Amino acid sequence: MIKSIPLILGLLALMVIVEAVSATTIHRHRATDGSIVFSDSPLDGNTLLQPNYRTTAGRPPQSWFCGQLGAAGLREQTDLWRNAAIRAGQRHGVDPELVLAVVRTESCFDPRAVSRAGAIGLMQLMPKTAHELGVKDPFNAESNLDGGTRYLARMIKRYAGNLTLALAAYNAGPGNVDTYGGIPPFAETEQYVERIGRLYPEASAGR
Numbered sequence: 001m002i003k004s005i006p007l008i009l010g011l012l013a014l015m016v017i018v019e020a021v022s023a024t025t026i027h028r029h030r031a032t033d034g035s036i037v038f039s040d041s042p043l044d045g046n047t048l049l050q051p052n053y054r055t056t057a058g059r060p061p062q063s064w065f066c067g068q069l070g071a072a073g074l075r076e077q078t079d080l081w082r083n084a085a086i087r088a089g090q091r092h093g094v095d096p097e098l099v100l101a102v103v104r105t106e107s108c109f110d111p112r113a114v115s116r117a118g119a120i121g122l123m124q125l126m127p128k129t130a131h132e133l134g135v136k137d138p139f140n141a142e143s144n145l146d147g148g149t150r151y152l153a154r155m156i157k158r159y160a161g162n163l164t165l166a167l168a169a170y171n172a173g174p175g176n177v178d179t180y181g182g183i184p185p186f187a188e189t190e191q192y193v194e195r196i197g198r199l200y201p202e203a204s205a206g207r
Contacts, residue, residue: 066108077109081122084142088149094156098163099149101199102170105192106148111141123148163203167193
């Protein structure tokens with residue numbers, strides 16, 4: 001009888017697990033990279049249906065939040081952040097309209113946006129970059145906007161005012177821009193620069 005106790009306990013544990021699993025709906029999803037993902041929550045793109053998550057890996061040019069706003073919502077968000085962009089632009093010598101174009105492309109005005117690579121906030125600062133820029137709380141929208149604008153100004157200066165290269169460096173890193181002698185051949189970065197160019201045509205002048 002004593003020898004059968006572990007078996008009985010094992011069967012009871014298995015019953016509990018089966019019951020818990022049966023009470024949960026498991027969603028099967030094929031991610032954009034072809035991998036299969038299982039989750040107890042519905043998925044959209046590569047991520048859970050939450051507004052604080054980006055839709056694909058890395059630093060994509062659109063977010064879940066952007067798709068929910070619509071044209072009127074985008075105009076409203078642009079106006080909402082315009083004064084903060086003006087302040088940051090004046091401090092660092094960057095056109096506020098360019099700042100707004102970057103914010104829209106990076107996070108679609110969602111100050112809580114977090115990419116799967118770990119980029120945070122309105123201007124999607126990586127934690128290491130935020131620390132280097134002195135941004136103590138990347139989720140603080142004003143601090144994030146100021147830090148991102150300062151970094152963008154640094155890239156503009158590095159590439160002698162060539163906005164195309166500066167934006168490519170903001171997205172892919174200056175090392176990649178230097179290595180390839182221009183926009184790196186990454187689909188994400190090419191799309192990123194193109195999208196900002198549509199929002200801020202001056203950014204396409206250097207192409």
